[in-house]
Each structure stands twice: as structure tokens, then as C-alpha cells.
Amino acid sequence: MNAARPRIAVVTFPGSNDDRDALLALEALGAIGVPVWHGDDRLPDVAAVVLPGGFSYGDYLRCGAIARFSPALRAVSAFAAEGGLVLGICNGFQILCEAGLLPGTLRPNASLAFICRDVVLRIERTDTPFTAGCSAGQRLTIPIKHGEGCWFADADLLAELEARRQIVLRYEDNPNGAIADVAAVCNERGNVMGLMPHPEHAVDPLVGSTDGALILGSLVEAARASSDRRAAAAVS
Amino acid sequence: MRATVLVRPKPGILDPQGEAVETSLRHLGFSVGEARVGRVVDLEVSELDPAAARAEVERMCEQLLTNPLIESYEIELGP
Numbered sequence: 001m002n003a004a005r006p007r008i009a010v011v012t013f014p015g016s017n018d019d020r021d022a023l024l025a026l027e028a029l030g031a032i033g034v035p036v037w038h039g040d041d042r043l044p045d046v047a048a049v050v051l052p053g054g055f056s057y058g059d060y061l062r063c064g065a066i067a068r069f070s071p072a073l074r075a076v077s078a079f080a081a082e083g084g085l086v087l088g089i090c091n092g093f094q095i096l097c098e099a100g101l102l103p104g105t106l107r108p109n110a111s112l113a114f115i116c117r118d119v120v121l122r123i124e125r126t127d128t129p130f131t132a133g134c135s136a137g138q139r140l141t142i143p144i145k146h147g148e149g150c151w152f153a154d155a156d157l158l159a160e161l162e163a164r165r166q167i168v169l170r171y172e173d174n175p176n177g178a179i180a181d182v183a184a185v186c187n188e189r190g191n192v193m194g195l196m197p198h199p200e201h202a203v204d205p206l207v208g209s210t211d212g213a214l215i216l217g218s219l220v221e222a223a224r225a226s227s228d229r230r231a232a233a234a235v236s
Numbered sequence: 237m238r239a240t241v242l243v244r245p246k247p248g249i250l251d252p253q254g255e256a257v258e259t260s261l262r263h264l265g266f267s268v269g270e271a272r273v274g275r276v277v278d279l280e281v282s283e284l285d286p287a288a289a290r291a292e293v294e295r296m297c298e299q300l301l302t303n304p305l306i307e308s309y310e311i312e313l314g315p
């Protein structure tokens with residue numbers, strides 16, 4: 001394995017508030033975190049992109065509805081279309097759904113309450129760049145903190161997603177009313193994933209669980225492999 | 237031309253906000269069946285032709301004002 005540290009972008013929107021935690025977590029797991037501002041219309045040379053949690057553009061209209069029109073997101077869409085790795089966490093997940101990069105949408109929690117606590121997640125697939133470091137059926141403890149995390153898809157869409165195995169994580173004890181206990185979905189190609197729980201808040205034993213490192217560590221390894229492939233292609 | 241867009245949660249979509257309003261109205265002693273909560277967007281559009289204005293507002297609804305997966309909309313054009 002190449003020991004080079006892969007470069008991973010974290011996009012900051014006005015109202016993002018987990019961007020620095022995401023950068024810190026990625027650095028701790030062996031990546032170089034590269035901050036990107038929402039007004040930047042092109043991405044720096046990176047092997048992956050993280051859209052962090054927060055309340056982009058004040059969550060006006062619908063969560064993520066305004067952020068999807070930012071210059072940075074156009075660049076992220078192009079990056080994803082070329083097969084680039086994109087992970088959306090919480091508000092980042094909401095933005096990816098609004099942008100049409102992920103299926104479904106996030107609605108207000110069934111309880112209408114903002115929920116901030118650890119939840120237990122079940123790994124549904126380990127053949128994605130975001131879960132390759134996990135074992136099949138493994139349970140992870142990772143915190144959630146959201147008011148609008150109730151993932152929704154109609155029956156037809158859900159059946160399609162289940163058939164294509166696009167549900168990556170499910171809640172053991174559904175906290176927000178999400179259809180089919182969905183906590184994370186990926187696109188058909190598998191290079192874009194969104195999840196409501198916050199792996200970046202679960203990488204240091206000081207704050208409890210370190211299970212988030214399995215998700216972000218998988219992303220760092222996949223980004224490293226992608227950087228190595230590109231470097232090899234450039235040499236040959 | 238003025239345009240008003242009424243955005244509603246689609247039938248069958250869980251509307252916890254509507255349920256909370258319904259419960260509160262009952263607590264106040266009102267007799268209500270179902271309550272659903274949507275959103276109103278008032279717009280001033282520069283297009284003067286009603287058909288063209290409606291078509292333009294429809295495009296706004298599809299691209300930004302609503303999420304077609306969970307919301308329906310109705311457009312009212314004013315003077």
C-alpha cells in the first residue's frame with residue numbers, strides 16, 4: 001500500500017458547522033483535508049469530496065434546496081459524474097438529494113423534535129468505498145443530530161433501490177421515522193453516498209465511540225487507491 | 237403580474253406538522269378532521285402574458301419551489 005496521504009475536499013457553505021470536524025477527522029485518519037468554499041466553481045486536485053453537516057443557507061425553503069445551486073456544487077456534480085467519490089453527511093446528504101445525485105429526500109422527523117444522541121446502525125453492504133472497512137451485518141454506534149432526517153422515497157422508488165442494493169446503512173431502532181429504517185443510501189454506481197449520522201463526531205475515544213472511523217477510514221483508503229491509480233496512469 | 241404558488245404535502249405523505257396543528261386545534265376545543273400544512277410563495281413576475289407567466293412559474297416550481305417527490309403545487313395568477 002502506498003503511504004501517500006490522499007487529498008480530500010470538504011466544502012463549506014454559509015451555515016455549515018461540521019466542516020472543521022470533518023477536516024480534523026480526515027486528517028486524523030491519514031488524509032490531507034482541503035477546505036473548499038461554496039463560491040469556488042472548480043475543485044482543487046482531490047481524490048474525494050465531503051459535504052459536511054450544518055444548515056447551509058439557513059435551510060431556507062427546504063434543507064439543501066439552495067446549496068444545490070452553488071458554484072461548488074456544480075463542480076461536485078461534474079466530479080461525481082466522472083466517478084469521483086462524494087460523501088454527504090447530514091446536511092450534505094440533504095444537499096445531494098436535492099441536487100438529484102442521490103435518490104429520495106429528507107423530511108422533518110416524525111416526532112418534530114430535533115434529535116441529538118448516539119444511534120446504532122447496521123451495515124447492509126461492505127462493497128462500497130464508504131463501508132469497505134466494515135464487516136457484513138456489523139453494528140456501528142454513531143451520533144445523529146438533526147431535525148429533518150426522515151428519509152423518504154415512494155414505494156416504487158424504494159423497491160427499485162432495494163433491488164439494486166442502494167440502501168447502505170439502516171437504523172437498528174429508527175429514531176426519525178425514515179422509510180425502511182434507512183440511514184444511508186448510495187447512487188447506482190456506488191461512488192456517491194449520503195448518511196444522516198455523523199461519523200466525523202465518532203473518531204476519537206475521548207467522545208465515546210470511534211465507529212465513525214470505519215466509515216471515514218474506508219473513504220480515506222478508497223481515496224488513496226484512486227490517487228494511486230491516477231498517479232500510475234499519469235506515469236504510463 | 238402577481239403569482240401565488242400554493243405548495244402542499246402530497247396525499248399520503250406523512251405530515252407531522254399538520255398532525256401537531258390538528259392536535260393543538262382539538263385541545264382548543266375546535267372540531268377538526270385532518271390538518272395539513274403547506275407553504276405559500278407570493279411572486280411578482282415580469283411576464284405579462286398569463287399563459288407565458290403560468291408556464292414560467294411552473295418551471296420555477298419544478299426547479300426550486302417544490303420537491304416533486306413529496307409536494308404538489310397550485311398556481312394562482314393575479315392582476
